[in-house]
Amino acid sequence: MTTAIDLRMLEEGHELTPAVQFTTTAQLVRYAGAANDYSGIHYDLGYAHERGFPDVIVHGFLKASFLAELACDWAGPGSWLRRFATRYQGIDVVGAPIVCRGRVTGIRIDERQVSLELWTENAQGARTTTATGQLQLGEEDLT
């Protein structure tokens, strides 16, 4: 297994290439089924309105998943998150752009671990989800 990151070249403060997610109601329904989370605020517009939301809202866990995948995609094959903690700061409604960002906050070369802070931003630039993660990288590429 190889990894895309050269830890010796990596510096604290390094920013991950952002990813933008545009959710659809179909994706929220797929997620509801995949996660067994059937709360109606994620797909039932009438119920979401009743609860005071302008539209159906994105599962917090789905936003957390976007961030976890951003980290693992960046770190490359063989990487996995040892720790991952998410705080939900605000809602995102379906279809609105969700910008996923991350930044390196710590590097442990011997353990091949990288600490990250990650967050989602809405179109107004407000952070709606914040997270911290500790990545375990795959084996070093010795070729």
Next chain:
Amino acid sequence: MMPDIKTVDVGFRFPDHGPIAVQLEDMVRWAAASGDYTAFHFDQDEAEARGFPAPVVHGPWKAAVLRSLVESWLGAVNIPEFSVRYLAPDFVGDAMVFGGEVAAIEASRHGRRIVRCDLWATRSDGVKTVTATCVATTDDGAEAATDLPLQRVMDSVRLGEPAGTFVYRIDGNDVDRFVDAIGGQRRTGPEADIAPATFYAALDPVERRDLDLDGFVQNLPFPKIGGGNAFNEVEYQRPLRKGDVITVTTRYTEVYEKEGSTGTLLFRVRENELRDADGELVATTRCGHVLAFDMAIARGVTS
């Protein structure tokens, strides 16, 4: 005449429901309603492959039958607590009998009648396959209280004690489905069996509604103005993998309130411990759930 929740006495034995032969259709309908499509609940071949003589009756279906019986036996009631133990499997086609009796009666300080019931289900050879306890209360509308009853919330989630243990098999298709749903890329090669970091969400007994201790807070007589997950945390010893059989034990660890800008916030924090088939710890997770109540409205109404 059947007594109701206001007249029933301790020791009263409710009339049995059954014997009823569980139909395959019941299981298919339950699968569709619950989203639990585990095949040995409706597929004869799959059941036999696992050593069962016939499809296995969904445990939560049995619990749902018992819960609905309490409502029909006692009339309009609240059921703030309901806890169930699955002792043995039941099989489609077997004749089950559901029963219950009144174990205790108490009065709340607001004058509500609190009826504790023992419930059970037996299979055709008379063996008890399910036992449950529940608390039913008279549905008298709002209590004359103006503060969140934190102690009773703590009791309702059995704070600090194991609230439930569930076993989930991580099916490869379920992992792929989850990866597709989050727009991720399926892993390939030697790490193809690794599940996404957030897959633990799919193994949470509360999100899956396998564990439901929500009745008490849902029935609090204060206007709810919002709620949802506040935070999630996970610490893995190793990644979750396709094929893992994971035993999840849920424990509520914190109940507290905070004044927020929108109202009074009630936090309930629960921890899950995930162990594999060898009993090794795979992960611990924490989930903080928040409900917002408008106590100002509640106080205005009740004072």
